[in-house]
Amino acid sequence: MEGGFSNESFQFYLKINHFDIPPVAKYPMFLLGVLIYLFSVFCNLTILVLIVTQRNLHKPMFVILFSLPLNDLMGITVTLPRVLADIVTLEHSVYYPTCVLQGFLLHMYGGGILFILAVMAFDRYVAICKPLRYNSIMTPLTLFLLIASAWSLDLILIGVLFILQVRLPRCKNFIKNIFCDNPSLVHLSCGSDLTVNNVYGLSMTAAMQVISLSVQLFSYIHILVACLHHRQPDTRNKALNTCLAQIAVFLLFECVTTVTILSYRFKDVSPNLQKISGLLIFLILPVCNPVLYGIKNKEIRKTLVAIAKKQKDVST
Template sequence: MENLYNTSSVVVLNRFNHSSENVYPAFLFASLSYMIILFCNLLLMLTIVLNKSLHQPMYLILLNLPINDLIGSSAFFIQIINDLLTNRKTMQYSACVAQAFFIHIYAAGTVLILTAMAYDRYIAICWPLKYNTVMTYANIMRIITVVWMSCIVMISVLFFLLLRLPRCRSELTHPYCDNPSLLTLVCADTTINNIYGLLLVAISQVIGNGMILYTYLQILVACFTSKRSDTKAKALQTCATHLTVFLLLECMGLFTIISYRIQNISLHLRRFMGVSTLIFPPTLNPIIYGLKTKEIREKVVHFFRYKVFPS
């Protein structure tokens, strides 16, 4: 039986009940998934950074999305791949907290970055004459700074509230470390932590999702009232694609959050949905938001055609 207060610096991992035969397939799947995520996101980042013609407000904001995706996927995959390779069943508590911190930065950053991107498109389509005045380089830098500082401050407070509490348990069953799973190790009153966590979720959902849905709705209205059929079709396709990916991410994220508060939900389903939020968005985002954009796609095709595979 564990002591009332556990001061051990190690947590016990009970994430996956896989047999020895499944270790190598799981390792290959995790490694391949991470390599695909790295390739797609680094390709998008380098395309924007190395082409001066893409140093425009929309692409400068978009640049933050692959950076954020790499933060979340790296925090998850590096630890998982290492655990599968070494068959290790323990993890340093400090490493677990670090993984949880960066995964929460990724979650908050995704919502805020997509909100900033939606705002940029809203100004560009609904107020095109004011776009160059509103979306100046200085304002873009302010928006990006606010996004990252908001993430860091909100998540730092969340983990400050967590780390002040004593632990009396050491076993983790979630696929990765996050604030709710770390709270299960605590043997003190977590009311303040729960209230602050729910407040963060409520703020991100109301403000972030509200702004995204409102801006895309206004964009759709502007497109349908436009006399240019090509503009209408292009914007409609873009909005529909972006909204689909965003709603998919939101559904998976909300399910993961709610599942901690419902006892009857299958542990395997909770694990699957939790892992999905760290695999699918970082894989789809650079394709949907980057490579489907005509200007970026042309730069990527040109690079591979004339630099990588010259005829």
């Protein structure tokens, strides 16, 4: 059996691609990855704890925002620790059910970003374009339905994708990427008709993009029109600033995803660069999102400053 796997282990264990790292750079890379992971976990947990514990943040916008760091934590936790462990242990193998679970959660993370940003954009549309009706529209029931719809739609679409994938018979045991994803798992099959998988995968990806982009374009175009017609510069600037972080997150996600796709289309791109670009999808947003919202969102920034001053006063 390829790579020294027995027939029994072939059913349960897969070989997985890895970074080509010189021995001298192994531990510095591992340390850098650990620091990135700890920074992301600390920042995202801080945002989550603030939203839960601070009453001034118990508002619809922050209830919706709660899903974003939660999704980011899922994305980076499912990806980075396993890659870092592989750098040190040099095992380059993964248990098949664990591989499927990782792929499922990583695709949930990608879809989650699109749907959560769409819900956040709709919330800002109501807040800025219909301020007098905001509280009557964004009721607790509406919030629950919006958030539940985002996560449920993501779960259903990705669930069907992986149901179609796990039904395929396997005759290979090598994951081409450094993490498990649906395309890598589909490539483990041989002699199977992949038409349904390919058509559904492309259709699902397109549907996610169209839904998210349509809601965001509708919301931000109306917000822009409302701001242009508003006579008070302070109010106009405040309205625009509330949307900048969300737009930046969406553009960052789309740019990183596009760069990753393009890196696999050009033969001259080094394998390590391709692997890094793929990994960045699950690293950049979990690291940048809490910083963006901590800096751009005035209420979160004020809350952090107030807590820091209070702790300083207590310690002195």
